[in-house]
Every structure is written in structure tokens, then in C-alpha cells.
Amino acid sequence: MKSTGLRIHGKKDLRIDTFDLPDLKDDEILATVVSDTMCMSSWKLAMEGEDHKKTPDDLENNPAMVGHEFSGKILKVGKKWQDKYHAGQNYVIQPNLAREDSPFVPGYSYPYIGGDATKIIIPNEVMAMNCLIPFEGEAYYEGSLCEPVSCVIAAFRAQYHVNKHTYQPTMGIKDGGNLLIVGGTGPMGLLAVDYALHGPKKPKKLVVTDMDQAKLDRAKKLYPSDEVEVEFLNVKGLSNEEQKNKLKELAGNTGFDDIFLMISVAPLVTMADSLLNPDGCLNQFAGPMKKDFSAEINFYNVHYNFTHIVGTSGGDAENEAEAAQLIADKKLDVSKVITHVMGLDAAGETTMDQPEIGGGKKLVYSSKKFDRIELAKVDSKSELGQILEKHDGLWSKEAEDWILQNKPDYE
Structure with a gap:
């Protein structure tokens, strides 16, 4: 054949x-x-x-x-x-x-x-x-599209938060927390937005950034929510410090419990790290092209504020099966x-x-x-x-x- x-x-x-x-x-x-x-x-x-x-x-x-x-x-x-x-x-x-x-x-x-x-x-x-x-x-x-959704599910499952008294982790994004998706109007970012709005754990506040206003406008139209407060922020022309201050303002003058980086840019890793709340979790979702990709993070906060970093690459069979069911059930x-x-x-x-x-x-x-x-x-x-x-x-x-x-x- x-x-x-x-x-x-x-x-x-x-x-x-x-x-x-x-x-x-x-x-x-x-x-x-x-x-x-x-x-x-x-x-x-x-x-x-x-x-x-x-x-x-x-x-x-x-x-x-x-x-x-x-x-x-x-x-x-x-x-x-x-x-x-x-x-x-x-x-x-x-x-x-x-x-x-x-x-x-x-x-x-x-x-x-x-x-x-x-x-x-x-x-x-x-x-x-x-x-x-x-x-x-x-x-x-x-x-x-089950496979890309499975990657998103794996990333959301890999997030974790730690009880500072027992050091016991709770897996997944923080239910009712602040969630930031940096560079989030590409296809994987939008699938992450969809899962954040319709998955098993939902944030109270979701902020999505990008530098293309047309993409942000389209995302805002496609992903409304009655349950989650959603903001789309154009960061074009903003310095990292200006971007950081604006994001803190959108988060209610605090930080974020979960952050997903949909792009691999070292200064943005550093900025995202500085935006983590105590016990916040930063996910390097985008796969770097360079094997020596690195960025500065605050290890004082890692030690005393329990901030942590994870990375995921692809999903697994269980994630794929969940994605297939969510899509078949029209939840995504x-x-x-x-x-x-x-x-x-x-x-x-x-x-x-x-x-x-x-x-x-x-x-x-x-x-x-x-x-x-x-x-x-x-x-x-x-x-x-x-x-x-x-x-x-x-x-x-x-x-x-x-x-x-x-x-x-x-x-």
C-alpha cells in the first residue's frame, strides 16, 4: 500500500x-x-x-x-x-x-x-x-488540537503551591488566585486562556499580555467570562519597569500566584519572577531555542517567600485523554x-x-x-x-x- x-x-x-x-x-x-x-x-x-x-x-x-x-x-x-x-x-x-x-x-x-x-x-x-x-x-x-491542549493541561497540572508550615504541595494553579499569561495571544496562549476559564481550577483574575493590539482585541472578543475577571494588556513600548508596574496595578496592587511565559526572553523571565506573590509559581512554557538560555531570578524570594519555577514540555496520555473529553464535551x-x-x-x-x-x-x-x-x-x-x-x-x-x-x- x-x-x-x-x-x-x-x-x-x-x-x-x-x-x-x-x-x-x-x-x-x-x-x-x-x-x-x-x-x-x-x-x-x-x-x-x-x-x-x-x-x-x-x-x-x-x-x-x-x-x-x-x-x-x-x-x-x-x-x-x-x-x-x-x-x-x-x-x-x-x-x-x-x-x-x-x-x-x-x-x-x-x-x-x-x-x-x-x-x-x-x-x-x-x-x-x-x-x-x-x-x-x-x-x-x-x-x-487535542495534542496542544494536552500540553496546556500538563502545564497547569505542573503548577504547585506549598503550605509553608507543612511544606506539603498542592498541585495546579491557585484556585481563586491571580494568573498572568505573558505573550498570550498566540495559539498556545489562547488555548491556555480557554483552559484557565473552563478548567477544573479557575483564577479570580486573569491578565494576558501581548504587543499586538489586533490580537488582543480578537482574544478579548473570543474569550469573555462571567466567572473570571479578564484583562488584556498591550505592553508595546513599555519598559520592563513600566510593564511591571502596570501589571501590579491590574493585579490589585499585589502580584501573581501563577505566571506562564509563552515566549523565551530573559528580561521577561526576570520581570515575571519579580511579580510572583509569596508561594507563586512561574512556568517557562515556551521552549527556548538556545541551550544556554538563562535569566536572573531572585533566590532570596525562593528561600523566604517560597516562590518556585517549573517547566513543561508536551503532555502525556492522560492529558491527551482529558483534552479529548473536554473538546468532545464542548467545554473548550x-x-x-x-x-x-x-x-x-x-x-x-x-x-x-x-x-x-x-x-x-x-x-x-x-x-x-x-x-x-x-x-x-x-x-x-x-x-x-x-x-x-x-x-x-x-x-x-x-x-x-x-x-x-x-x-x-x-x-
Whole structure:
């Protein structure tokens, strides 16, 4: 059986290849991919090639499939897994296999599994780690966004607060506390906003910063709340000291109990650290590009005020399952972060150009062939434009169905 997919052959070398899939083993599963959403992690992968810690050493001769936020339908199940999965079942995958013996994960490392492909073979270790998860949401794009939501869930769970008398930690953000998301109008920041407003623990006050007023205005429109007091602050042109003072004012002339850094900028780490309340927790959510990334923090406060720092990278199978359930139950509306859609033929260029393109999540329909579409620029008189207008400009199952019915298959 043949598959067509986007594979990495080396640094800045992404190609769409058509190749034969090997015969299915008893401990493997054959599946289609319907949709995949892009992550800046895939851009980093493309930039680093063999230098990336999750790629094989010889990509030139052993290219790996790209894409790790994907959803599709199971076609055939090997004997080992027939009591747990079945043909026709929709699925999502948690690519972070969390294995001690190997850094290899789907979308970075394997020749036959990745999100930007028409058909894939899911290896035994994915099922063995409970990372193949049935999905009961109404649309495939929702399934693709389970992985980024799982990253947010993992980060929120990793936050902790300590009883200063017993030193016993309570995990999660502080219920009813002050929460700050720095650089929070990108897709991951917006998913964090959504989870903060609708997750199991809610802050009393949520502040989101950015330097783009249009993005802030859009976020304010998309994420209203009757339960949480939400503020969106444009910090463009403000010095770190001015930004700090303004944030303290918004926090009620105090600090923040939880802070998420969605960007890796050393002075902002230092500023965020200075904004922590006693027992406050700072999360370096964004993955730094440089291995020597460092910043100054106040260790007096670490010792005497119990401030602490955590970092998370990806989610796990449990986080993915929670994300899948929240999305299927319509508690989170992940359509709000999608700004571009495309077919497989546009996936390589778009992966490479993500920083220049800007916007939110880029959604690939992996079995289809069509150019990248920016949702905000779709002609309102076109069929797709009329569908978007019905849904306030947001992506939807109706829009997905239109793509799947009207765009040509990738052959």
C-alpha cells in the first residue's frame, strides 16, 4: 500500500514523498490521517534536522514523517490490539511516548507515522503507552488540537503551591488566585486562556499580555467570562519597569500566584519572577531555542517567600485523554485558534514559513490538495465564505465537511 507524506531529509529539507508502506505486523495498526495542525516545534525540527534530539542520525537515507498533532480513522488493526481498537474508529495520538529507552516520537522520528501523510502505520509502542486514544468529537480538526491542549493541561497540572508550615504541595494553579499569561495571544496562549476559564481550577483574575493590539482585541472578543475577571494588556513600548508596574496595578496592587511565559526572553523571565506573590509559581512554557538560555531570578524570594519555577514540555496520555473529553464535551472551543487551512501540498512551505506567516494554528487536511487559505481573507460571497460567516468567521465541522467533499484528493 502506498502513502504520500511530508518527510524531513535534513536541515531545512522537507519533501513530499510517495512511498510503499511495509506489510502490517500483528502489533501494528494501519490508519488514515484526516487532519493535522502545525506547531512551532515542527519549524524547530525543520531548522535543526539531524541536530534535533528526536530525529534519527541519518535523515538523508532515513527520512522521518513530519506532523504530530493529528487525527484520523483506523483502517486495520493487527491481532495484538483487536480487543481494544477496531476498523472505522476515529483516533487521536499523544506523540510524547515518555519512554526511558528512546527519544523517538511520532512526527519527528519515524518513517511511517506522522500527521502530514495520507496513510500511516502506528507502531506497537504507541498503543503500549496508551497513546492511541479513541476520539468522539464531531470534527477531525478538533481531534488534531487535542495534542496542544494536552500540553496546556500538563502545564497547569505542573503548577504547585506549598503550605509553608507543612511544606506539603498542592498541585495546579491557585484556585481563586491571580494568573498572568505573558505573550498570550498566540495559539498556545489562547488555548491556555480557554483552559484557565473552563478548567477544573479557575483564577479570580486573569491578565494576558501581548504587543499586538489586533490580537488582543480578537482574544478579548473570543474569550469573555462571567466567572473570571479578564484583562488584556498591550505592553508595546513599555519598559520592563513600566510593564511591571502596570501589571501590579491590574493585579490589585499585589502580584501573581501563577505566571506562564509563552515566549523565551530573559528580561521577561526576570520581570515575571519579580511579580510572583509569596508561594507563586512561574512556568517557562515556551521552549527556548538556545541551550544556554538563562535569566536572573531572585533566590532570596525562593528561600523566604517560597516562590518556585517549573517547566513543561508536551503532555502525556492522560492529558491527551482529558483534552479529548473536554473538546468532545464542548467545554473548550478549539476552533478559535485556527487561522489558516491547506492541503498536503502546502504543508512543507507553511511549516518552514510559520514565523513569517504569523496568525494562529495552521490546519492541514492531509489527504487533500489545495493551496493555503487564510480564513480572514476568504471571499464572503464564496461557498466557504458563507459557511465561515455563519460561524462568526471561525472554523467548524461544516467548513471541514465542505473541504473534504470539494477539494481534490492527494494522489
